[in-house]
Amino acid sequence: MAATIIDGKGVSARLKDKVAAEAARLKQAHGITPGLATVLVGNDPASEVYVRNKNRTAEALGFHSISFHLPADASEGDVLTRVRALNDDPGVHGILVQMPLPSQVREEAVLDTLDPHKDVDALTPTNAGLLLSGHATLVSCTPAGVMLLLKEYGIEISGANALVIGRSLLFGKPAAQLLLAANATVTMAHSRTRDLPDYCRRADILVAAIGKPEFVKGDWVKPGATVIDVGINRVGTGEGEYKIVGDVDYTAASERAGAITPVPGGVGAMTIACLMRNTLIAAASIAGLPAPQI
């Protein structure tokens, strides 16, 4: 039977509509306009596109949106000064410092300086710790997006064997925590894992965040499993053109999976929507209001 295609674009569009409606309500009832500030250091073309999309989406949802672009040779002190100014700006509720940063700027120093209440990427040690203890207000955007997709498609998580391939701070670790909190039996795999195909074949929920094009093969997928492909890889098509593929061999995997996310149009579509949701939640929480339940 053909796999159900998990439509991240559709789920993300509905989430953005809800965020816009809640933002309008927050403004009307409390005079608060959620504010997102982005900080880009350098001229990485992909980062420029990501940041522009984030600011545009924030504006489209009725948020206050500002962006700061620092030169590639900005010092760590320059970046920290900008972050501190945004920490103190009452019109800014979410601060997003686009990663990766140039080598002279330590990611750790930036995250140690960023106000955890405004850390809408949920990367600071405080927010990572709150997730571990089950008390997080702000949850890392892409893992949160994955959980929403599973919920939206009625995928049973409790008691399921979930395998997360990849252990990054940005995705793998928080994703494993969220699946564990939802009562899955979670296994984490990484580059030193022995016999990865065997772990994959036992997974009811297989989450791939590796960064290697079509690495997970179709016959590694347990029949009926849910496959969540987080990878975004640009590969040449041979005529000077490129296409985006995931970490899973989509065509082969969709013949065995029960449900699968496409790339593009799956997980990737959820990340910006969850960033906007986090900014809305931060705006409410900084004002001492309950987090909007969306």
Ligand code: NAP
């Ligand atoms: P990352 O920091 O580069 O981590 C990659 C992980 O994959 C590491 O934990 C690494 O293991 C593991 N790995 C590498 N080779 C492996 C192998 N042969 N077998 C098993 N595991 C292996 O990557 P990331 O930031 O998590 O991103 C992963 C992918 O997701 C990328 O394609 C990225 O573009 C995409 N992504 C998408 C979104 C989105 O919005 N959709 C968000 C974040 C990331 P070690 O730890 O042992 O090195």
